Amino acid sequence: MIELLSEHGDEILRGLLATIMIVSCGFFAGALLGLALSSLLVSSRKALRWPARTFVELIRNTPFLIQAMLLFALFGVLRLRIDPLLLGGAAVAIYTSAYMAEIVRGALKSVAPGQRDAARALGLKPLQSFRLIVFPQLLPAIIPASANLLGTVAKESAFLSAVSVAELTFAGQVVIAQTFKVFEVWAIVGILYLAIVLSILAAAGHFERRLQWSARS
Amino acid sequence: MLRLLLSFVLLASLGTGSAYADETMEKIKSSGSITVATEAAFKPFEYVEDGKIVGFGADLLQEVVKDLGVDVEQLDLPFQGILAGLAAGQYDLVATSVAINPERAKTYAFSRPFATVTNVVVVPAGDDEVATVSDLNGLLVGSQLGSSTEAIARQIDEELKSSGGSGFSDLRLYQTFPDTAFALRSGQVDAIIIGSTTAGEFMAASPDTFEVAAEYGDPVYLSWVVRPDSKELLKSLDATITRLADSGKLYELQEKWVGIRSDSPASGYLPQGAVQLQ
Amino acid sequence: MDYLVGVAEIVPLLLDGFLITVLICALAALGALAIAVLLLAARRSDYWWLRGLSIGYVTVMRGLPIVVFIFLLYFGLPALLGLGRVSAFWVGVIALAMNGAAFVSEVLRGAIARINAGQAEAAGALGLSRLQTWRLILIPQFLPIALPALAGELGFLVKASPALSLITVVDLTRRSQQVAMQIFDPLAPLLAAALLYFLLLWSLSLLSRRLEIYLEPKAQQR
Numbered sequence: 017m018i019e020l021l022s023e024h025g026d027e028i029l030r031g032l033l034a035t036i037m038i039v040s041c042g043f044f045a046g047a048l049l050g051l052a053l054s055s056l057l058v059s060s061r062k063a064l065r066w067p068a069r070t071f072v073e074l075i076r077n078t079p080f081l082i083q084a085m086l087l088f089a090l091f092g093v094l095r096l097r098i099d100p101l102l103l104g105g106a107a108v109a110i111y112t113s114a115y116m117a118e119i120v121r122g123a124l125k126s127v128a129p130g131q132r133d134a135a136r137a138l139g140l141k142p143l144q145s146f147r148l149i150v151f152p153q154l155l156p157a158i159i160p161a162s163a164n165l166l167g168t169v170a171k172e173s174a175f176l177s178a179v180s181v182a183e184l185t186f187a188g189q190v191v192i193a194q195t196f197k198v199f200e201v202w203a204i205v206g207i208l209y210l211a212i213v214l215s216i217l218a219a220a221g222h223f224e225r226r227l228q229w230s231a232r233s
Numbered sequence: 234m235l236r237l238l239l240s241f242v243l244l245a246s247l248g249t250g251s252a253y254a255d256e257t258m259e260k261i262k263s264s265g266s267i268t269v270a271t272e273a274a275f276k277p278f279e280y281v282e283d284g285k286i287v288g289f290g291a292d293l294l295q296e297v298v299k300d301l302g303v304d305v306e307q308l309d310l311p312f313q314g315i316l317a318g319l320a321a322g323q324y325d326l327v328a329t330s331v332a333i334n335p336e337r338a339k340t341y342a343f344s345r346p347f348a349t350v351t352n353v354v355v356v357p358a359g360d361d362e363v364a365t366v367s368d369l370n371g372l373l374v375g376s377q378l379g380s381s382t383e384a385i386a387r388q389i390d391e392e393l394k395s396s397g398g399s400g401f402s403d404l405r406l407y408q409t410f411p412d413t414a415f416a417l418r419s420g421q422v423d424a425i426i427i428g429s430t431t432a433g434e435f436m437a438a439s440p441d442t443f444e445v446a447a448e449y450g451d452p453v454y455l456s457w458v459v460r461p462d463s464k465e466l467l468k469s470l471d472a473t474i475t476r477l478a479d480s481g482k483l484y485e486l487q488e489k490w491v492g493i494r495s496d497s498p499a500s501g502y503l504p505q506g507a508v509q510l511q
Numbered sequence: 512m513d514y515l516v517g518v519a520e521i522v523p524l525l526l527d528g529f530l531i532t533v534l535i536c537a538l539a540a541l542g543a544l545a546i547a548v549l550l551l552a553a554r555r556s557d558y559w560w561l562r563g564l565s566i567g568y569v570t571v572m573r574g575l576p577i578v579v580f581i582f583l584l585y586f587g588l589p590a591l592l593g594l595g596r597v598s599a600f601w602v603g604v605i606a607l608a609m610n611g612a613a614f615v616s617e618v619l620r621g622a623i624a625r626i627n628a629g630q631a632e633a634a635g636a637l638g639l640s641r642l643q644t645w646r647l648i649l650i651p652q653f654l655p656i657a658l659p660a661l662a663g664e665l666g667f668l669v670k671a672s673p674a675l676s677l678i679t680v681v682d683l684t685r686r687s688q689q690v691a692m693q694i695f696d697p698l699a700p701l702l703a704a705a706l707l708y709f710l711l712l713w714s715l716s717l718l719s720r721r722l723e724i725y726l727e728p729k730a731q732q733r
Contacts, residue, residue, distance in 0.1 A: 077666075077712035081673040081684060082705050089697040092419030100405070167573075174576035178677055180378070180407045185578055189313050190406065192586075193379030196317045196340065199587035206579050213574040274692055281689040284527060284681075308599065310679045314586050321590035323597060411692045438695040 017200050024191045028201075031187025032208055034101055038183055039170045039212075042105040046112025046169075047162065053113055054120035055146075068117070075114035081175040083107060088179045104181035108169055115165050123157035124150070156227040163220030167213045174209070184208060257325050258465035266304040269294065269328040270319065272312040274409040276434040277490040278330040278348075278455070281309070289490035293347060293477070294328050300473045311408065313379035316341060319460060326466065327458040332381035332428070334453075338507035342461045344470045345478075346454035346502050348487060349495040350428040352385045354447040355435070357417060363424055363446040370398040375413045375422035378406040385450060386426045411435075418442050428453065430491050454502045461508045475499065514699065521690060521703040528686025529707050535604055535675060535682060536668045542608025543668070544661075547615035554620065565616075572613030577671045581606045585678045603675035611668050618664060622657040655726035662719035666712055683707055 021028075056068035075083065084107040091098055127150050135145035177185035188205040192198055261267045271290065273281045279290040286307060298305045308324060316337065319327050332350075333343050356363045363369065370393050376386040386404055394400040405422055407413045413425045414435045424446065427435075436443050459467050474497065477483035484494045503510055553565035572580075585602045588594065626649060634644040676685035687704035691697045 073713070074709065077716060078705050078708045079670045079673045079684070081676075082701065082708055085684075086698070086701050086705060089415075089701055092415055092421060093698050095420045097420050171574075171576040174578035175673070177578065178408060180405070180412065182406075185576070185582075186378075186406075188579075188582075189378060192317060193313045193383070196320060198314065198317045198321065199583075199591040202579060202583040202587040206575055206583055209576050209579055210571065210574040213576075214570065217573060273689075276692070280692065282693055284686075284689070308679055309681065311677065317590065318586065321586075322593060323589055409692075411695070414695075415697050 020195060020197055020200055027191055028187050028204060031184040034182055035173055035184040038101060038105045038108055039173050042108025043112050043166050043169055046109035047116050049109060049113035050116025051120055053117035057117055057121045058124055072114045072117050075111060080111055080172040081178060083111060084176055084179050100181045104176045108173060112169055116162060119158055119161045123154040126157060127153050160220050160224040163216060163223055167216040170213050170216060255463055255465035257463035261303055261325060266306055267298060267301060267326060268306045268324040269326040270308045270310045270315050270324045271329045272315055273309045274411055275330055289486055290328055292486050296477060297470060297473045301469055319458060330455040331458050332453045333456050333502060334381050334384060335504040335506060338504050340508060341458045342467050342509045343456040343458055345474045345499060346456045347474055347483060347497050348455045349452045350430050350455060351452055352382055352426060352449045353429045353432050353445045354424050354426055355432050355443050356424045356446045358441050358444045366447050366449050369401060369424060371402050372423040373403050373405060374401045375405045375407060375416050375425040377410050377413055378408060382426050389449060518699045518702045521700050524690050525683060525686050525703055525707060528681055528683040531681060532672055532683040535672050538604045539607035539611060539668050540665050543611030543615045546608060546612035547619055550612060550616040551619055569613040569616060572610050577610050577674045578677060580610060581674045581678055599679040603678060603680050607668055607671060611664060615664050618660040619657060622653050625656055626652050658726060659719045659723040662715060662722055666715045669712055
């Protein structure tokens with residue numbers, strides 16, 4: 017095990033960093049996209065609501081691996097050369113956006129519609145009223161749910177190895193191809209994922225308790 | 234659970250401790266069935282058509298199990314990890330074309346080769362930037378993860394660097410050979426390093442898309458793999474290939490599937506330090 | 512347009528893979544439910560180490576990607592223990608079931624927690640037997656909470672199941688890859704596979720929503 021780490025540790029470390037980069041950048045972009053999508057989802061205009069709803073349902077009702085494969089195949093057909101890490105991040109962002117949109121939509125339902133009218137009466141512009149009045153109220157519902165989503169996304173990102181993105185799982189496969197040490201490599205890779213995902217989930221639990229507490233006080 | 238684990242460990246240690254001639258062969262004969270692993274993504278040797286594994290290897294496998302007088306159970310596995318699974322005893326034979334190279338020969342036993350291929354550099358058709366291997370300096374190159382051509386690609390990269398070049402801009406690895414072809418066709422990489430027969434298949438499947446820019450290194454022997462202690466199984470495997478080679482059937486199969494004949498040397502195909510030679 | 516016709520023509524080629532995916536998910540769901548009940552029993556046990564084991568199990572499963580868990584079980588464990596050959600299909604089903612069980616047990620635990628503990632005692636005081644208590648008092652309250660969530664979990668199983676394609680099982684995903692190699696087009700078979708996955712998952716989520724509407728209002732109608 018120690019020999020394995022000293023000889024191939026850098027490869028695994030590079031994979032770990034790639035996974036962290038893909039997941040954090042992809043998630044961040046996806047969260048912003050999801051926020052924008054959620055406003056379309058609750059729009060009163062059918063022409064805005066329908067495409068957004070279709071997109072969200074398509075993403076939420078297909079496996080991440082299929083989405084990633086489709087995205088890679090599509091960029092292949094279009095003959096666009098993009099760094100696989102970037103495209104992997106894009107796959108994560110697309111996946112995140114649909115789930116995030118639903119989280120935000122669910123939270124929006126809990127904010128009384130009258131508040132928006134009140135904000136308008138006070139002379140606030142729609143974006144201002146969202147930023148100052150609505151959004152702060154969404155946070156207690158959004159933050160724990162999105163931390164959980166981040167944990168899920170980190171796990172799903174392992175599927176990117178199947179489309180040859182050089183992330184942590186792929187790094188494990190590269191090292192196995194050279195060393196044949198199957199169990200050891202998957203154990204190390206597994207522990208690394210556990211560390212990432214469990215710390216995200218612990219943070220989610222922490223936020224959940226904090227926000228509940230502050231809501232009560 | 235603990236007791237179960239312990240008994241597994243005990244069984245495992247017993248299994249490695251006993252010194253029978255060839256346990257694999259005994260197991261095959263007594264169960265009346267051999268389990269083989271194939272990566273069915275290596276046209277024309279082994280690939281899936283209409284849900285069935287076909288190709289040169291499928292025909293050869295039929296002959297092999299006919300001589301063994303047993304049934305066959307065939308698993309379709311990803312190439313990376315296929316040799317590790319053999320070592321772990323998940324199956325008895327890797328019935329998929331594996332190139333003989335020194336690293337593998339240290340751990341695994343190879344059958345008599347049934348075909349010879351060369352490593353080639355493939356580029357998009359009409360691309361005249363690459364005429365020799367040294368033109369790969371600064372280019373984005375693809376190959377299959379865990380394949381012998383991955384090792385060749387790394388070797389080329391190192392040679393380029395040691396002779397003063399910049400080496401590849403990057404070596405990109407894919408899960409299967411068709412993935413490398415899709416990547417080259419769609420411009421994701423500048424060149425791919427694969428076997429000549431694979432290149433032939435891609436050129437047939439997608440005409441006017443690819444061309445072979447250069448060849449590299451010595452001919453590569455394709456062979457099937459068993460664990461080094463499966464001596465009886467290896468003997469039977471070699472006997473079948475030799476029978477087919479002597480009768481000319483082997484070359485007919487090559488012509489049928491690959492389109493051209495190639496060597497099946499009866500000896501001298503193992504590199505120095507091969508575990509079989511000890 | 513012609514391309515879409517081509518995609519539709521691929522769908523029949525994928526049906527056998529689709530059936531395997533459905534079979535995998537059905538078996539894994541049953542397995543997950545069985546393991547989840549065991550986990551729940553362990554969680555409510557009087558022995559601290561059983562409770563710890565149950566919590567530890569759920570934690571590890573929640574933190575491990577299904578891809579890595581399946582690789583560990585299929586490639587890693589047999590190599591470590593010298594188990595010899597293992598069936599990819601069954602290892603895959605077991606891995607999915609073990610992974611799903613952690614989430615199912617949490618769903619069940621959440622549903623049970625929402626039922627007032629005093630009710631069982633009250634039912635006992637009324638002279639109801641334990642079986643009667645469960646049948647008449649607890650299960651009718653428990654199902655509306657648990658069933659839609661369980662249908663949702665089934666959806667998660669389907670979405671995790673392509674992991675089996677990475678260890679040789681010819682499910683819908685792998686079948687689409689095989690067809691891609693056969694026709695030398697990576698995109699069309701994937702679109703066809705995505706369509707089939709969508710239909711399966713869409714009907715599951717409809718089912719989940721139906722269950723929610725069907726089971727929930729009764730309690731609220733009064």
